[in-house]
Amino acid sequence: MDGLRNSLDGLREACGVFAVHDHPEAVRLTYYGLYALQHRGQESAGIAACRPGEEICHYRAMGLVSEAFDAETLERLAGGPGGLGPRTVALGHVRYSTTGASRIENAQPLVMSCRGSQLALAHNGNLVDAAGWRGRLEAEGAIFQTTTDTEVIAHLAARRKGSWPEALAAAVAQVQGGYAIAALTPEGIFAARDPHGIRPLVLGRLDGAYVLASETCALDTVGARLLREVEPGEWLWIDGSGLRGGRLAPPGPRAFCIFEFIYFARPDSVFQGRAVHEVRKELGRLLAREAPVDADVVIGVPESSLPAAAGYGEEAGLPVELGLIKNRYVGRSFIRPGSADRAEAVRIKLNPIRGVVEGRRVVLVDDSLVRGTTASRLVRLLRDAGAAQVHLRITSPPYRFSCHYGVDTADRSQLMASQRQIEDIRAAVGADSLHFLSAEAMLAATGLDSESFCLGCFTGRYPVAPDAAGGAGAQAGRPRSPARSGKVEVS
C-alpha cells in the first residue's frame, strides 16, 4: 500500500474527499477520484450518492478503495440498470484515522437522517474543540454513534433551522480547527474550508458538472478542469441552480499546511498555482545551497523525496541515482520478522543498489525526520552496502511539535527533534553529517507568501489554539474518562 510515500516513518495524512454534482457517471468518477486520493488515507473508503431530491444510498468498508468496492456494489450505488436512471450526485471519502478509533462505524461519509432530510458528511482535518462540543451536545441530549469529530458538525447542523446550506454553514462556523468538509444532501452538495485554509480543497468542472477534491490530481484523474481552490473560510453550495457560497468568517491569515507541499500531496498536484513536484525540487536545490557537501552521489528516499534529490543534485552538480529500490508489495498484511531479525524489516522494504553506493560518499535526501527510526536504518543500510560516507539532508526543519489539524504524528515524546539537538540526532542516526532545511528556505521554495503557511509542527505556534473552546465543555461531563471517550473497538 502506501505507494507514493515513505511509510517507514511516522507521518500519516488523515483523509481525502471527493464529490461530483450532477454527472451521469458521478459514482464511477468518485470511485476513480478516491483512487487518486488513496495516498491520503488507506484505512477505509466510502461513497454516498443520490439523484437530486431523492434518497441517499451509501456504502462504506474498511481497507483500500480496491478492497472496499467491487463491480456489483459500484453498480448498485450508481443506480443499477433499473428505470430510475443513474445517481448523479456523489460524495466519497478515504480515511486514515486521526481522531476516533479505526472501525467501520467511523468510516466516512457518515450518513444520517436529520431535519426531516438526509445528510452525508465527509471530512479531512481535525477539530480542536470536538471534545468540548461533544460534552455540550451530550448535555443537551445528543447521541454520538461514532468517535469522529465529523459527527460534531452533523449535530450542530441538525439543530439549525433554515435551508441545508445555511444550516451547514452555520454549523461549520461554530467549530474550530483545520478542516475541509464536503456534504451531500438530497438538495445539493455543500463544501467548506477552515478560515486559515489549513487543509486543501479544490473545485473543478467536468462536462458541466462540478467536482470537489482534496487535490488537483484527482481532478486530472477524472478529466476535470481546475476552476480554483475553495478559499479559506469559504463555503459553497452546489445544486440544480448552480454554484453559490459565502463566508464562514471574515478572512483571517492563511495558514496552509506546508507538509502538503513537502510530503503529503501527490507530486502531480498543484496548490495555489504551485506544482508540488516543482516545490519539492526547489526544496532540494535550496537544501544543496544551504548544506553543500563534498560527495559523489545524491540518493532520494523513494517515493516522496525523489524530486528533492533531483533538485539537490542539479544545484550541487552531483549525479542523482535511484540508489534505493522500494518493494511495492510490502503493505499492511506483511508479516514482520520477530525481534531477533528486525534489522531485516527495512531491507525487505528498501534495498540499496550496491553499485550505486559502494565506495561512494552519499547524500541521502529525505523529506522529514519524525521518530528517527527510519533514518538510522537507512544510514545503516547504505553503510552496509559500502557507502564511504552518508550525509543526511532533510527538506524540512526539525519536526518538534504535534499537529492538531489532521496529521497523525507520534506524540511529542516520540518526536526525535523535540528532545535533541541536531548533533545528537546526527549521532543517533549515525550519519556523517546532518542538515535540516531552514524554515526560511522551505518557505522560499514554495514561491508563495511566507506568511501563508501553518508551521505549527516546527515552531509550536498554531494558527488555531489546540484547546480552543474545547475545555469547558470537555470538563462538564461525568468524571469518568472511559465513558467519555466512547466505544472501544473490538476488531
Next chain:
Amino acid sequence: MDGLRNSLDGLREACGVFAVHDHPEAVRLTYYGLYALQHRGQESAGIAACRPGEEICHYRAMGLVSEAFDAETLERLAGGPGGLGPRTVALGHVRYSTTGASRIENAQPLVMSCRGSQLALAHNGNLVDAAGWRGRLEAEGAIFQTTTDTEVIAHLAARRKGSWPEALAAAVAQVQGGYAIAALTPEGIFAARDPHGIRPLVLGRLDGAYVLASETCALDTVGARLLREVEPGEWLWIDGSGLRGGRLAPPGPRAFCIFEFIYFARPDSVFQGRAVHEVRKELGRLLAREAPVDADVVIGVPESSLPAAAGYGEEAGLPVELGLIKNRYVGRSFIRPGSADRAEAVRIKLNPIRGVVEGRRVVLVDDSLVRGTTASRLVRLLRDAGAAQVHLRITSPPYRFSCHYGVDTADRSQLMASQRQIEDIRAAVGADSLHFLSAEAMLAATGLDSESFCLGCFTGRYPVAPDAAGGAGAQAGRPRSPARSGKVEVS
C-alpha cells in the same frame, strides 16, 4: 438457517435479546445464549460488554452467530489475556429486521455515547409510534444513524436527566408498541417490557449473576435457573447493589403474542409456566376434536408442527409419522431453481417418505397459513407421493391482519386468509379438506387466561393502536418521503 421452523412460509420473528450481569464468563455465556435464540433472528448478531464502571466495547456483524463471531473476537470482547480481568457484564442480540433495512448499521446492540456516558441497546419488538417520534426528535435537532425504532428509545433516554435507570425507564414509558428491551451501561443493566407484555422477556440466575433472555431455552442453555418473567410494564435495573425496578405504566390488560406459543418460540421454552411443547401438543389435540377426519396417518410439517401432529394423532387415535424429511442444509445461500423448475424448490427442502404416504389418507398438520404458497406446494408434494387424500389442519385461526409488534408478515394483500373464504383457500391449496383451529380452542390450549393474549393478527383488534401518537410527528417533516424513510442500503 431456520432450523426449528418451517421457513417456507411468511412469518418471521424479529429478534432475541440476552444479557448477563456480573459473571466472569459473561461474554461467552451471551454467545451461547444467542445460539439458543438464533431461531428468533438470523440476519445479524452482536454483543456489547464492559467491566462495571468502565468503557463498553462491542462487536456486531451480519449473519448467524456462528458467522459473526470467531474465537479471537470473542476473546477480545471478553477482555483478553491482559491484566484487567474479564468483562463481566454483557448484552447480546440476534436480529431479523422488521423495521429498518437489513444492513450493518442496524445490527444491534446499538452502542452510543450520550449523557457523558455510554449506552448499548437491544430490542425485540416494534414501536408503533416510531415514525412520529423520529419526526419530532429530528425537528428538535436529533440525528438518526440507523433506521431502527430502537434508536428512538436511545434519543429519548439521552434527553433525560437523572440516573441511567430513571432516564431509560422514562424514555421507554414514552413510547408505544410491543417490545422487550435490554440495555447495557457502564453503571448496570436495564430491562423493560411493554405494558401488555406482548413480547417475552425472562429473568434468571446463574452462580449469583442475573441473566435476561427472550426465552427460557437460553437460560437452560447456559445453565441458569428461571426466576420469573419480567412483568408487563415492568422495568428492572441490575447493578452492583443487586436488582431493583419499577413500573413504566399502571398494569394494563396482558396481551402476550400467542404466536410465541404457536410457532416462534423453541419447543423447550416455557412462558407463564406453560411449556411451549405441551401447548403445541394440546393445540393438535383440540384440532383433532374440532376437525376429525377419517384418515390413515397424521403428518406434521417439520419442525414446528411435529408436536401438534403428535397431539392430533393421540386424540384422533391415528398413527403419527415422520412423513416429510426436511433438508437442514438448505439455507440462505441456497441457489434456487430458475422459474421453469420452481416446483422443485419445495422438494429440495422437504421430501415425503413415499412409504408413509402412498395410498393413504393423510392429515397434514401445520401451525399457520400465511401466504398459502407453502401449503399448496406441500399438498401437491404429498399427492405426487401417492397420498389418496390430504386433509390440511392448521393449529391457528385464519391469519388475516398484519402484526405491528415485531413480526414480519407480508402486508395484508399477501395474506391469503385476508382475502378469501375457507372454502376458497381449500380449493386454492388443493386440499381435500381444510380446517383452521378456532380462536377459542387455541386459547384453551394455552391453559392460560383467554383474555391475556394479543390476537391482532386474527381479529384486527390490537392492544396498542398501530398508528398511536405517530401521526402528528410523522406529518411534521418535509413533504418528500424518501428523505424521511432514511438511508437506503446498498449491500
Next chain:
Amino acid sequence: MDGLRNSLDGLREACGVFAVHDHPEAVRLTYYGLYALQHRGQESAGIAACRPGEEICHYRAMGLVSEAFDAETLERLAGGPGGLGPRTVALGHVRYSTTGASRIENAQPLVMSCRGSQLALAHNGNLVDAAGWRGRLEAEGAIFQTTTDTEVIAHLAARRKGSWPEALAAAVAQVQGGYAIAALTPEGIFAARDPHGIRPLVLGRLDGAYVLASETCALDTVGARLLREVEPGEWLWIDGSGLRGGRLAPPGPRAFCIFEFIYFARPDSVFQGRAVHEVRKELGRLLAREAPVDADVVIGVPESSLPAAAGYGEEAGLPVELGLIKNRYVGRSFIRPGSADRAEAVRIKLNPIRGVVEGRRVVLVDDSLVRGTTASRLVRLLRDAGAAQVHLRITSPPYRFSCHYGVDTADRSQLMASQRQIEDIRAAVGADSLHFLSAEAMLAATGLDSESFCLGCFTGRYPVAPDAAGGAGAQAGRPRSPARSGKVEVS
C-alpha cells in the same frame, strides 16, 4: 452441519456421489443432488461437467455445498450464456475424509488428464489395498498428488489400453474394498459398485437422462425416478448410445453396510426396496420386544433415532415425546466452552424439555454407542432435567470393531464396547438399564436376507480382508514412513 444425524458421537459417513448424463440442467441437478446427499459428507464439495466429447471443467471447494458454490460458479460450470449450450453431463461429490487428510487437493471429483483424454473420478468408500497399490505404482513411476485412495483407481485406469469403460472396469476390478464409484469422461459416465455391494449406489431416470446417486433421496430431490440399484460387482457405462455394463467379478455374497439402514442414510431413502424410515421404526419395535421396560415415556435422540423411538413406543404402548430439542445452529464454527464448563457443550446442542422428562421414567432410544461420551452426557442431562429413571436402548449391537470400508470410526481403543461388558458400559454411562439390539433382531428389522449385510463393526468378520493384497507393495518402498504417507496439510 450434520442436520439429520446425531453428531455428538463418533460415526461419520465418508462421501456421497451424484451424476447426470445428458440433461440440459445437468449441473444444476447435480447441485441439488449434492444438497440431498450433504448428510454423507460436509467437508468438501465438487462438481465436474462437460458437453459430450468436449473438455471437462470442474470446481471444488472446502465446506458445505452451500459454501462451495455460488450462483456465478454454478453458471460458469453449467456453460454460461455463451453460444455453446449447456454442459449436459455432470458428476458431483460431497466428502468427509476417511483416508487422506482434509484439504483441497483431496476434494473430489479428482480431475486428471490421462490416456490422451480426461477423467473425473468420485468415490464413496474405502480401498483396503490402497497403500499396497500406491507402493507398487510409485515403484513403477507413478506420481500421487493427493492422499486419497481414489487416485489409485485413476492410476490403474490410466495404464490400461482400450476404451474408457473397459479401462475403468479393469482398473476397478483390480482393487479391493467397499466402494461406489462414478466417473466422468468426455465419452461418457462410468459407475461401479464393489462385488459385495458394501456401499450404496442407485440408478434413476429423469426426462430421458440417466441419474446416479448414493441414495434415492437425491433422485427424489431432482424429480428422477428410481430404476434400480447398481448391482454389487456391476459396472455401468452411459453414453450417447445409452446404458450398457458388465461385471467386475463373479457375483459374491452381498454385504451391504447395515449402518446405512441404522444411521447413515436419510430416512426418506430406500435400499433394496426397503424404506430406511420403516426399517428404523421396526428396529425400535423389535428393541421394545427384546428389552421392554416399565417406563413412562420414550424419547429418541434427534434426528436419526426419532423413527426408532416411535417404533419402540408403538410396540411398548408407551407415549413417545420430543423430549430433546436440538439446536440446528451449532455447526463447525461453534466455539466450544473451555475445559471448565465443558459440561455445557451438550446442553447447548441438546436441551431436554423438562415437562416431558420431569419425574418420569424415560426410555432413551439411540442408534449406536461408539465412544460412549454422548450417551453419558445425555443420561446426565435427562437426570438433571428431573428424569426419575433413564433406560438406554440402542438399535444396534455393541460397536466393537473398526470399519474398513469408508466409515470414520475411532480406532478400536476408543470404541467403548470393544473394551467393556454391557454392565460396565451401563455403569459408565450412568443409565438405569442398557440394552443393545441383538444382531438377529437388527437383521430381521431390515426385512431382507440376513446373509446380505456387512456386520464387520459388530463381529470383526469382514467381507473383504482389511489388509488384502496391500502388504507386499506397502513394504516395497523406502523405510521412512513419513515419505510414504504423503503430504501433510498445513491449513
Next chain:
Amino acid sequence: MDGLRNSLDGLREACGVFAVHDHPEAVRLTYYGLYALQHRGQESAGIAACRPGEEICHYRAMGLVSEAFDAETLERLAGGPGGLGPRTVALGHVRYSTTGASRIENAQPLVMSCRGSQLALAHNGNLVDAAGWRGRLEAEGAIFQTTTDTEVIAHLAARRKGSWPEALAAAVAQVQGGYAIAALTPEGIFAARDPHGIRPLVLGRLDGAYVLASETCALDTVGARLLREVEPGEWLWIDGSGLRGGRLAPPGPRAFCIFEFIYFARPDSVFQGRAVHEVRKELGRLLAREAPVDADVVIGVPESSLPAAAGYGEEAGLPVELGLIKNRYVGRSFIRPGSADRAEAVRIKLNPIRGVVEGRRVVLVDDSLVRGTTASRLVRLLRDAGAAQVHLRITSPPYRFSCHYGVDTADRSQLMASQRQIEDIRAAVGADSLHFLSAEAMLAATGLDSESFCLGCFTGRYPVAPDAAGGAGAQAGRPRSPARSGKVEVS
C-alpha cells in the same frame, strides 16, 4: 499490482523461485524472499518445507504473497511451537502463468508422492517439448493433474531409479526449453538451469545455509551473500553433506534472456556481475547517442524506464524529470471504465505533471513496445498535458516474435512490430519521432559477450527450437484437442 513495472503493456514474467537449505528460519526467509521476487509473478504463491529426512508440508494459494500467507499459516509451515523444532528446508514460488491455466491446482511448488518419497517442484521458464512429453507419458499410463509443464519433469523423475539428485538431473536432462528449477525432497534441495542459461538462478549463503533465488535482490532481502550463478546446464544438490553437482549437458552457447536486463529483473539485482540498474542506464545513454533529438526534457515511463531515462538525459545533456506519476493503488481489483470512457484508464494509472510537460519538447523513454496500446495512450496523455512534441525512444529493438521460454507475450498477430514498419508504428502511436535501440547497442549496454544472449523475440532465432521433440508425441494421442489440453478452470 505490479509495483516495479509498467503493467500497461503486454510483457509478463512467468515465475520466481526461492529456496533455503538448513536454516532455522527457512520458512520465514522464503516468505521474505518471495516478497522480493513478487514482481516476477503475482498470480499465486506457495511454500513447501520440511525437516531433513521428514515429511514435506506445503501451502499454496492464489494471489500475492501478502494475500496467500497469514501469520498462522507461516507459523504452521515453519513447524509451530511444538517440540519437533523448526522446518529448516524450504522452497517457495511465485507464479504468473505462461503455460497452464490460472488456478490453484497449477500453483507451485507442486508437491507429490513418488518413488516412495516426496517431491516439491518449482519452476521458472517454459519447456518447448512439454506437449510431446505429456502425450508420450500419458501413453505410458501417466496421469496429469495440472496443466503446467513442471509436472512433466516430475513424471520423468518419478520414473527414474537411483538417488533423488540423479533422478532429477536425468529427468531435467530429458527436457528442452528455458528453465530454472528448484526441487525439495526430504533428502535435500535440487536446482538446475537449462543448458543455455535462458532463465536466471543464483546461489547464495546465509549463516552457513545455502539459498537459491531467481534474482540477487532476494538474496539481499534476506541478508544472504551471493556465491555465484547456477551455471547454464548445471545441476546442484544440497543436503546435510553440503553442496555438490554436475552437468545436464555439455556446455552450449549461453543465451541469457536479455529482457531480464531490459525490463523483468528488479533494478537492484545483478546478473553475471552486471547490475541491472547500471545496464538500464547505459541503454539510455546509447539510445541518446543513436537517436539524439532536439528536446527540452526527458521522461521515463515509471518504474522500469526511469534508469534509462536518466541515462538518456545524462548523455544528451537534457534535464530528466519525473513527468508521469503512477498510481500504485491501481491493481487487479481495479474496476475499469466502460468502453465509453476507456481513454480515462491510462489517466487513472499515470498522470502527467503539467508543469514538466507543458510547452516542452518531450523525449519519452520506455523499455519496450509490444502491443503499442500503452505507447499511443502515453503520447496522447502528454500531448493533452501540453507537450509541444513527443519523441518516443525505446531501449530495445522492435519486439517481433513470441517468447517460448516463459515470458507471456501476446501471440505474434498482436505484436505491433511484427506487422509494421517503424514509420507505421510511429504514425500509429502518434509520436513526432520514434527510435528503437539497435540490437548492437543493446548488447553493448550489457557490457557482456554479445553472443551470450537469447534475442529470439527480436530476431526469431531461438536457442532451442520452439517445437523441439514435442511434435511426435503431441500428435500421438487422440485426435480431439480439448481432451489433450487438460481441464478448464471454472474460477
